[in-house]
Amino acid sequence: MELVFVLTLVACIVATGGLLAATPWLMRKDECFAVTVPEGARRDPRLVAFRRRYAAVVAAVTAASVAGFCAALAVFPGVFGSELGLVALVTLPTFAPVAVSFALMLHFRRRVQAVKRAEGWSAPRAQAVAVVAEDDLPRALPLAWNLLYVPVVLGTVALGVALWPSIPDMVPMHADFAGNVNRWEPKSVGSVFFPVLVQLFMIACLVFCHWSILRSKRPASPGAPVTSALAYGLFARAESVLLLVSGLIITVALGVSFMLSAVGAITLGGAAVVIVVAVAPILVGSVAISVVYGQAGSRLFRRMEDAGAAGPGAVMPADDDAHWKLGIFYVNRDDASLFVPERFGIGWTLNLGRPGAWAVIAGFVAVTALFLVLVFVAVG
Structure with a gap:
């Protein structure tokens, strides 16, 4: 029971942290850290650097959370007999990657917004889309x-x-x-x-x-x-x-x-x-x-x-950042x-x-x- 619980929790922490670290690459290409950008801007060196830094920090925090959890179990092996103690022990490694991910998202969101203003990326008019059939x-x-x-x-x-x-x-x-x-x-x-x-x-x-x-x-x-x-x-x-x-x-x-x-x-x-x-x-x-x-x-x-995305300076079809x-x-x-x-x-x-x-x-x-x-x- 204890081993199954530990392995399951570690797997959940790793899976959650891994998905959080990969999130910037899993989003639509006209979005970067919850900011609307032109599709071609996804390859902008600054935005690429933001995504890499975010992923590196989240991955490091996830690894540290797993290591810290395992080390704490080794130091306090009797914690399984105390629900309150075990809950306290698992809270930090479980939510640390989530909390760090959110804080980093807000940080890089401001950075992307600054780049967006400097480059003048805007959507002068929203475009509606209708799909036939x-x-x-x-x-x-x-x-x-x-x-x-x-x-x-x-x-x-x-x-x-x-x-x-x-x-x-x-x-x-x-x-x-x-x-x-x-x-x-x-x-x-x-x-x-x-x-x-x-x-x-x-x-x-x-x-x-x-x-x-x-x-x-x-x-x-x-x-x-x-x-x-x-x-x-x-x-x-x-x-x-x-x-x-x-x-x-x-x-x-x-x-x-x-x-x-x-x-x-x-x-x-x-x-x-x-x-x-x-x-x-x-x-x-x-x-x-x-x-x-x-x-x-x-x-x-x-x-x-089709290949051939628009350039970073292209006009965005819509911008609902507000x-x-x-x-x-x-x-x-x-x-x-x-x-x-x-x-x-x-x-x-x-x-x-x-x-x-x-x-x-x-x-x-x-x-x-x-x-x-x-x-x-x-x-x-």
Whole structure:
């Protein structure tokens, strides 16, 4: 259990830090550190140097985080018996690359903005893009695919009903990171079918993420509208497939492993190992899609488009820097889109200029609060 946890955490730190370090190369070629630039400016020596410095520092911090975490475990081997101590131990190496990445992004964002002003890169007028026969382009999986979660939940319920007579009067509910059970609950519908509640909450979050991909604004390049739209469609489909497959793997692993631990077929620590191992293909898939497709299909677009990018001094088709606060928060009341692709990172974000975005945030908080109340009622 301890070894699996350590290896998984190290893999997560390395994967996260690696993706963060590679982020400047995974973005659209008309964006550099969340700043709109001409497509040809991507090869500007100054911007290239910014990307290399950023990557070198993030990679160094990631390596230091892994080394520091392993060294701390060697010095404090008994930390697995203390949840508070272990949480404190893993917090710094887990979030250090993220925090450093954000700080560096803001630093180089200011540097790129200074270069942009000095070179006079501007977009005198925004250009709208319309793609003919858009319905024929690839897109994210239809929302109906999420019906695959129904047999997962029903299967978990059926397994719990079938195993009910064999479940002891006291059900193991929690174990420390060494695999030792430290909390038991009397056998009841709430304690035995607790994983179903967790599954339903996870499924609600996953379905919402899937829906947000379908409703997101579709970026397209005025110079190559069909090619860029095709690249984005392929990216959205790949992300929706990964989301669905990841959700199915985790919910199945959660339901089956917990039910088997309740009956004593495996330990609760063993159930945790099953869930941790289930994360591995998800982590690999996420990294693979990010590297192969790039943000919003940018890497596919660069491979599919014709050679001969515009020069650094070319006029930009659009410039919405003013709507991106700190490079990551999109606020545009004139944009009807509720979701838009991120400016620095892989995925999507909310348009905080729309009232619906705040309704989504409030809804998420309400659903999470409801979930916590139900958990307390079920096993409290």
